[in-house]
Amino acid sequence: MRRYRIRKDESCVSCLRCVRECSFGAITAGDDKSLVFHHEKCTDCQRCVSFCPAGAIYITEDENRFRRNAVFSEDDIKEIRLQAETGGVLLSSMGASGRNVPIYFDKMLLNASQVTNPSIDPLREPMETAVFLGQRPEGIERNQMGDIEDNLPPHLELKTPIMFSAMSYGAISLNVHKALASAAEKLGIYWNTGEGGLHESLYPYKEHTIVQVASGRFGVHETYLNTAAAIEIKIGQGAKPGIGGHLTGKKIIGDVSKTRMVPEGLDAISPAPHHDIYSIEDLAQLVMSIKEATHYEKPVIVKVAAVHNIAPIASGIARSGADIISIDGYRGGTGAAPKRIRDNVGIPIELAIASVDQRLREERIRDRVSVIVSGGIRNSSDAVKAIALGADAVSIGTAALCALGCHICASCHTGRCAWGLATQIPELTKRLDPEKGAELLVNLVNAWTREIKEIMGGMGINSIEALRGNRMALRGVDLNEKELEILGIRYAGE
Amino acid sequence: MNIFDIRKDGRDVIRRFDSNEITITGCLGERYIGCGMKKGVLHVKGTPGNALAAYLDGGTVYVDGNVQDAAADTMNAGLLAVNGSAGDALAYGMRGGRVYVLGDAGYRAGVHMKAYEDKKSILVIGGRAGSFLGEYLAGGIIIVLGLGYEDKRITGYFCGNGMYAGTIYLRTDKEPLNLSDKLIKRTVGDDERERIIRPIVTDFASRFSIPPERCLEGGFIAIEADKSKSYSQLYAAV
Missing domain, CATH: 3.20.20.70 (Aldolase class I)
Structure with a gap:
């Protein structure tokens, strides 16, 4: 599924470092050592961007979007198509991406001492974390x-x-x-x-x-x-x-x-x-x-x-x-x-x-x-x-x-x-x-x-x-x- | 011969006793006997409790009586021979060594047994096995002889469900009930029977002093995973 678009600017020195770094086959070298981008294989892992000595590579979300729909997102539609083609259970990795599940850590705030009991300076006083x-x-x-x-x-x-x-x-x-x-x-x-x-x-x-x-x-x-x-x-x-x-x-x-x-x-x-x-x-x-x-x-x-x-x-x-x-x-x-x-x-x-x-x-x-x-x-x-x-x-x-x-x-x-x-x-x-x-x-x-x-x-x-x-x-x-x-x-x- | 009464001497004494061969008598449901044992021979008389010989790592455990659930759980090496029947979850996740049960086994026997290089887990059940025999089998050999159950079914439902390697041999000509379509059933030829089944069954028979020929009478069928229907085909990477 094409999700990202790979681009380079004029500062590219054609060192082909990105070709060597990309393990997904999204960037390959053509016959004349020019870069060939296979956008559909890009996972946006940022490896090529991190290693490009010229800072010449850009990975962005593909601006070609499906028509917006209030119920079905682009991912929903793409996943339906993938399953229609393969009949497979969708396999993913890393953590959940539930769109509307709150991160409660972000909704809790910590306390601090003011006046009534003194705060402690950990650089000066022992602090036990064991x-x-x-x-x-x-x-x-x-x-x-x-x-x-x-x-x-x-x-x-x-x-x-x-x-x-x-x-x-x-x-x-x-x-x-x-x-x-x-x-x-x-x-x-x-x-x-x-x-x-x-x-x-x-x-x-x-x-x-x-x-x-x-x-x-x-x-x-x-x-x-x-x-x-x-x-x-x-x-x-x-x-x-x-x-x-x-x-x-x-x-x-x-x-x-x-x-x-x-x-x-x-x-x-x-x-x-x-x-x-x-x-x-x-x-x-x-x-x-x-x-x-x-x-x-x-x-x-x-x-x-x-x-x-x-x-x-x-x-x-x-x-x-x-x-x-x-x-x-x-x-x-x-x-x-x-x-x-x-x-x-x-x-x-x-x-x-x-x-x-x-x-x-x-x-x-x-x-x-x-x-x-x-x-x-x-x-x-x-x-x-x-x-x-x-x-x-x-x-x-x-x-x-x-x-x-x-x-x-x-x-x-x-x-x-x-x-x-x-x-x-x-x-x-x-x-x-x-x-x-x-x-x-x-x-x-x-x-x-x-x-x-x-x-x-x-x-x-x-x-x-x-x-x-x-x-x-x-x-x-x-x-x-x-x-x-x-x-x-x-x-x-x- | 060192003989202990588990009720009088207690488990700690037995655990600390350093001898190549000991006998414990009077078992009545005591759990974890022989757990993680690496060497030596342990004779158990009576009815030991759950998790007998769990993680067994090289020793030999003989039981004169029945064993309960989770015997030989995650066993790694050695031999467990039971002159009686076994409860549920026998030899779960077994990785190597041999488990011989002369009588019947309950539900979930031999689930997820494995084999790797020279470590090959072998489970022989003399009588019949309950449902879910050899589910998720990842390697090794399970043999069910059905002694005394001739002309009857010797396995229950869901035999071998989800298995993806290893072989289940059944001394019967009846296909197990509701056999999964991801499994293949075939008749065992003479060559395979002599080469694979005979040596195992001969060793099994010798432990219980029964004639090996009796265990080899009639034909065997083998159940194996259909390699063309692997788990990988279930998925589509996002």
Whole structure:
């Protein structure tokens, strides 16, 4: 489908750099080394624009538009035509593009201290951003001597409440995994393997690795479970709640095949449900069998998508023996998902955080689990607002990829990512230097952490734990009463 | 021989006991027995609970009795031999090794089993299997012998639905009920039977001291994915 138009101006020096950079075949060289533009193949990934030494390339929305219609947009019509031609389910990637679903982070404003309590300067005074994820003991135990016993169940310690979301090897390249793992180690946080297994070269990062067990059980074996700081059971993800995964055989080559233990070229299907989990009791059983296999030394995370009944679901998970609940919201990204699912299933993470936190508090089980949230966290203030709504920590996927070059052209499912991230083609994956990538990720998270400290300081809070569920720190604008009620916040001015 | 009574000695004692071969008796629903075991031989007497031999990684587990749900879940290597029947979700997501059940298996047996290079998961069910046998099969071999069910159906509904690799062998001439149109059913020839089925079934029979010839009587049919109807065809990239 033609969506963009490629142009160049007279400053072009015909170096053909753009031809080499374009992985979608949208710019090729003619016989006389002149540029030939194939507009219909352009994804607007901005790779050519970024690398053009003369700044001579322009990618714009194609100005040839379909006739405007109040009901059917151009995309609607194009998608109908594509489906009429192919009979296929529309496949897309990255986060949801629901046109009228509000981003609640943008409708909440943070508080600051003025006169009545002093703000804190994080450059001058200690500011604690470390969080511990896992079950908290119900009470203090002492031995016969009266000394405090260590009865802390296994937990994760994060130096800052930001971690990297699950993205599988196969969906993204090994170099991206290396960058994430190395950055997580340097930052004192965690990265997550996703469901495609863990490449052996990344075993040294085990103290900062979360391994995932999904319905396909790809690459899951005893060594894998024990080469991690925590194990995540993936039930669902925000971009495609309720459905499974399908990694095309085209991406199952070389080490991806080896790591997933799927023969080369064979599709890898993750069934929609775990067929050994049909109830909370079954989930509890899988949680406990994983703990058994890992000698009760590691916390177990259960990841679910934010859906309509997320509060009771979270309550069930909290009672299943899981240590941490990870909730992925409506805007969570993906390497490939049916478009209709991505855009129409699930609820925004902000509402899910608030309702889950509220429910767990009401049931007096909030301390039995920690809550990690993800799905459209774009910056440090989104993270702060998520924590103030009740999250213990946030997870970033899309933002981490953006740090590595992603421009969100949403073409991950084509496997031809020009930035060398969501691809397994060697000429493309080498575009990301893992060491440089790690540096970018470290910078990003450090910058966000500094901003979080600034925001906390402004509110007169010097520990991130004091911010968790502190909804008095938030006020709403442009929200109706029901939204305020669910978010558990007051309107600005109240 | 080291013998423990699970009710008296407790699971912790057994877990810590470092021996190549132990027997635990008196099982009555205790879960996670043999979970993640890497080596050695474990004899289980009684009725162990759910998730027996989950993540089994190389050891051998013999059960003299029935096993319940999720036995051999995500098993990686080794052998589980059950001299009895199995509950639901047997060998789910199994990646390698062998699971032999002399009696029947419940629903969802062998869902999403896999194979990769020399790791090939093998599931043999001596009796009959419930519905959803081998759904999403991604590799490996499932054999259902239907011993004692001659002339009856030995699988339930939705056999092999969604499978995309591997093979299900059934010792019957009856096509499974409502077989998906994305699957192919074929009759197994003598060569394939001798080459693939015989060695597996002979090993199976030897574990339960039954004559292998009995397990090979009559003909086998094989169920496989129709490669011309792959998942990829479902999609149109936006």
